Amino acid sequence: xxxxxxxxxxxxxxxxxxxxxxxxxxxxxxxxxxxxxxxxxxxxxxxxxxxxxxxxxxxxxxxxxxxxxxxxxxxxxxxxxxxxxxxxxxxxxxxxxxxxxxxxxxxxxxxxxxxxxxxxxxxxxxxxxxxxxxxxxxxxxxxxxxxxxxxxxxxxxxxxxxxxxxxxxxxxxxxxxxxxxxxxxxxxxxxxxxxxxxxxxxxxxxxxxxxxxxxxxxxxxxxxxxxxxxxxxxxxxxxxxxxxxxxxxxxxxxxxxxxxxxxxxxxxxxxxxxxxxxxxxxxxxxxxxxxxxxxxxxxxxxxxxxxxxxxxxxxxxxxxxxxxxxxxxxxxxxxxxxxxxxxxxxxxxxxxx
Numbered sequence: 001x002x003x004x005x006x007x008x009x010x011x012x013x014x015x016x017x018x019x020x021x022x023x024x025x026x027x028x029x030x031x032x033x034x035x036x037x038x039x040x041x042x043x044x045x046x047x048x049x050x051x052x053x054x055x056x057x058x059x060x061x062x063x064x065x066x067x068x069x070x071x072x073x074x075x076x077x078x079x080x081x082x083x084x085x086x087x088x089x090x091x092x093x094x095x096x097x098x099x100x101x102x103x104x105x106x107x108x109x110x111x112x113x114x115x116x117x118x119x120x121x122x123x124x125x126x127x128x129x130x131x132x133x134x135x136x137x138x139x140x141x142x143x144x145x146x147x148x149x150x151x152x153x154x155x156x157x158x159x160x161x162x163x164x165x166x167x168x169x170x171x172x173x174x175x176x177x178x179x180x181x182x183x184x185x186x187x188x189x190x191x192x193x194x195x196x197x198x199x200x201x202x203x204x205x206x207x208x209x210x211x212x213x214x215x216x217x218x219x220x221x222x223x224x225x226x227x228x229x230x231x232x233x234x235x236x237x238x239x240x241x242x243x244x245x246x247x248x249x250x251x252x253x254x255x256x257x258x259x260x261x262x263x264x265x266x267x268x269x270x271x272x273x274x275x276x277x278x279x280x281x282x283x284x285x286x287x288x289x290x291x292x293x294x295x296x297x298x299x300x301x302x303x304x305x306x307x308x309x310x311x312x313x314x315x316x317x318x319x320x321x322x323x324x325x326x327x328x329x330x331x332x333x334x335x336x337x338x339x340x341x342x343x344x345x346x347x348x349x350x351x352x353x
Contacts, residue, residue, distance in 0.1 A: 004294045004344055005273075005325065005337040010116055012301050012333035013326075019049050019108060019120045023071060026051040026063065029103050030306045033328040034110070035142035036249070036315030037149060039171060043317060045110040045118060045326055046125065046140045046151065047334065050103035053077075060087055063104040065127075065134045072127075076100065090306060091331075098158065104128075105136035107153065109171060115317070115324060116336065125174070126166060132157050132179055137164065141189040141314045143250045145199075150223065152188040152201070155179055163188035163203060165223070180226055181205070187215075187246030187263075189314065190223070192253070195283055199223050202247035202260075213244030215262060215276075217284055230284045233276060235264070240293050241274060242266045248313045251278065252323065254341050258283050261294075261325065263312050271310040272296040273327070275344050288348040295337060297329070305330025 016028040029052050034045035053061045053075050066074035078085050078095055086094040093100055106124040128136045135156040143150050148167045151174075155164040160183025168174045181188060181203050191200040198219040206213045215233040218226040235242050241264025251258040258278040265271045272293035279285035297309045313327035321340045329335045 003296065003298075004347060005339040007299065008116060008336040008338075011299065011335040012329065013116065013336055014045075014047070014110060014118055014120065014334040016332065018118075019047070019110075020122050021051055022049075022106065022124055023051075023073070025054055025075075027054055030332050031328070031334050032105075032331055033139045033312050034315045034326050034334060035140040035151065036317050036324075036326045037142040037144065038317055039149075041113075043112045043115040043118075044142075044171065045112075045315065045334070046142055047108045047110055047120065048105050048138050048140065048328075049108045049124070050105045050136075052103045060085060060093060060102070062093075062100050062102055064100075065104070065129075065136070073104070101135050101156065103136075105138045105156075107137060107140050107151075118334075125171070126151075126153075128155070129176065132159060132162060133164065134158065139186065139314055141249050143190045143192055145190065145192065145223070150190055152180075152190060154186045154188075160184045161186050177224060180224065181218075187314075189247045189250050191258075191283070192250050195219075196281060198228075200283055201226065202251075204246045205229075206244075213246065215245055215247055232278070232284050232286055233262070233289065239291070240264055240266055240270070240272050240296070243269070248273070248325075249316050251283070252316075252318060252341060253280070254345060256345055257287055259341055259344060261313060261316065261323075264293075269307075269309070270297065271312050273311055273313060273325075275348060277345070277348055290348065294339070294344060294347070295325075295327075299329070301333055301335065302329040305332030307331035311335075 030050040032048040034047045061077045107126040110118040110120040112118040138154040140153040151166040163181035165177040187204040219228040245264045248261040260276040273295040274290035277288040
């Protein structure tokens with residue numbers, strides 16, 4: 001399948017320099033993977049903003065949430081020649097057998113009147129709270145259900161990565177509902193409406209040994225308590241999504257079923273986007289799936305960055321047949337692209353009714 005999406009000519013829409021650091025002693029390293037929504041006639045993005053301490057020659061440092069420290073953040077500093085330091089990945093390191101991230105992420109709002117030109121708010125909308133979010137919160141999906149905006153996000157700590165839930169009606173005050181899927185789990189996206197009388201969600205449990213990084217569904221009576229877990233899609237050896245897959249934003253209801261934009265990566269950690277089509281009344285049934293990516297990292301800003309060769313989405317808005325997808329590129333910048341649902345459905349070679 002050829003690429004189906006039309007990138008915005010203005011890409012990248014947002015760069016790290018467009019987001020002021022939350023503290024004077026911090027640097028914004030990356031902007032990543034925003035949730036997307038509409039509110040009072042504007043397009044909103046809930047960005048993942050990854051910050052780190054000001055760099056020091058010969059040192060590795062990372063911020064840690066610590067309510068006992070001034071400003072709620074403690075800086076861990078380690079000399080690069082320390083024999084207990086293992087540092088081979090720009091995203092993570094290990095010290096004395098314990099894993100740490102090189103950045104601390106929070107969620108930050110950005111607003112636009114035209115869906116292209118965004119202004120980033122100067123301070124976080126949501127930051128990590130408590131032991132289960134001590135390494136920050138990441139990769140938020142946003143969905144409007146029952147008069148509220150519901151936010152699912154990755155809660156990161158030394159205990160692992162789980163899926164947290166929050167909600168708001170005005171983007172000023174937030175209700176925290178806690179962790180709805182425990183570690184290790186991420187890529188949680190809610191369906192925009194109940195199916196067969198139950199709320200639905202995608203999630204991605206994963207671990208070591210048997211199994212893999214697959215897409216699952218679950219159902220709930222109240223958005224808080226989840227069960228009926230079903231694995232609906234697995235990785236495919238030899239293809240672009242051979243190593244891991246995960247849901248993007250909420251699925252889009254079409255006349256052929258639920259259209260899902262998802263991400264996949266190969267063994268070289270090259271991330272692309274693809275599509276699934278699920279049965280409207282039974283979203284555990286996969287009707288069709290992309291053989292080739294519908295978007296892959298080929299633009300310069302997608303190839304080179306903090307972690308290159310990555311396109312990753314967890315946010316879109318829809319206007320009739322057109323989907324506007326907001327995505328992170330090279331784990332560094334925010335971009336946009338458009339595609340029609342009809343074009344994706346036609347390329348999926350669906351079975352006839």
